[in-house]
Amino acid sequence: MSSASPFHGLSAFPPTPADRNGFVDTEALGRLLEPLCGAGVASIGLLGSTGIYAYLSREERLRAVKVAVECVHGRVPLIVGAGALRTDHAMDLARDAEAAGADALLVAPVSYTPLTQDEAYEHFLAVAKATRLPLCIYNNPGTTHFTFSRELLQRLSDIETIRAVKMPLPADGDLRGEIAALREKTSLAIGYSGDWGAAEALSSGADAWYSVVAGLLPRTALALAKAAMAGDEGEARRLDGLLQPLWGVFKAYGSIRVVYMLAGHLLGVPVELPRPILPLGPADREHALDAARPLIALERQSLL
Template sequence: MPQPIFAGLSAFPLTPADEAGRVDVEGLQRLLARLVEADVQSIGLLGSTGTYMYLSREERLRAVTAAVECVQGRVPVIVGVGTLRTDEAEALAQDAAAAGADALLLAPVSYTPLTEEEAFRHFEAVATATDLPLCIYNNPSTTHFAFSDGLLQRLASVANIKAVKMPLPKNMEFAAELSRLKPNLPDGFAIGYSGDWGCSDALLAGADCWYSVVAGLFAKPAAALTKAAMQGDAAEAARLDAPFMPLWDLFKTYGSLRVVYAAAEHLKLLHAKPPRPLLPLSSDIMPALEAAIAALEG
């Protein structure tokens, strides 16, 4: 019986590219091969860590094609298709489906703030543009749009919308949030979380998925932490989470994207920099990052 796509550990890798935004296919496939080897449950391609909003339609397709070629069906590939215009998001979804993606991830990207009705129609159109299952990307810190419980319930009735990727709740009250959401959503509708430093607690509370930035580089320790948390072993999860703490602190201070670019460079996996106008971490932060990586690998 096939495993659910939106469950377990979903690893979100960087999408290395040059200064002109052309995807480094070789570098991307090198990152993806590590994820396949670590036996993650899915790969979140072109998420926020994958800098989807900094890439053209052509380069996004190049990334999806390279990923499908590398993974060869061994791990489901979930592709981010967020963009400003609905017609362009539909086209991105169709590109991903044609290239062999297994599922879609959609954020409500906007310049003019969206109403709930506008968000609903946008998601409805993109979800029905292909037959692929779609995960709602609820990321208000970036998109400045937060999904109400009522909107999630309404969207869950749309064909192909099967999951939501949630931000960390206030005061890390996962059990209360899951208890509030689940009774009003269809059976099998998956609720997962991003915000790496809280996801062990989310899984222990009954969340379905950890959408993980750190797993894009450190998939094996993240997979071990996921397994312990999903088995309800709080003591083992706490033990496995402890070495991540210095990295979580850097994520919170400098932003996870900048940190993982610097970490990939330190590990000699890539020679890419964040897309402009983002700047790399300054050299004076590198000793702390190196120590955080050493703690995780030790």
């Protein structure tokens, strides 16, 4: 278990290699995690949305956590997703992650029946009480169809072990305004997903970038994060410019489809999406590969 802060800096979110039925390839997962540790990312986010947590059984999620803990071996804090439809299931997943040696939790308010703000509060309170691990709130309305009010985030920040929030990019683009408003109401560490807005989020004062691309191209993402956090706007723009073709295919096809195709390409082994999600067709695959190849070459040659 790592003692470093898991909710500041670049957090790399790798895919979870598995077959179409959700059986995790633990050997391939270890091969994905090792470069993240070597690059020196601030934390690793296992079983996030890109890590297909919602499609995996409790048993497969635990297998993934155990191999990740063994691979990371305390070098980098490990944040583990514990989102589930039912509160008791989320509590079980949180306990599993703690027992396996995780450093922190990421919890989304997964829902079928839309949750109220009070229901979400009680859900998070129960999960927080189930373990001693610090917890990051996963505000991801694109998949959960639930949006946290600032008042709810304020209430949740009063729970001792809830330490951070992972936010989507604001629809109005006002990152500085949103960060200021959140800091006024909460003591949470504020991080963002949405890779194409990460440089701006960090330069606007965000504490963390929860990054999909860092799960495959950690040195590239780390160079961008460091430039943005240091206020080096020119270097941040240069690096973000290199990534623009990849951001384009993320937006066009959905980042999860692109990332799983790229993971299979990099590992040289089949990495399948859980059904009913289908892989990219041949033309779209080539388009995505064309966008990624220059970045893969730079990553491999350590030119950044």
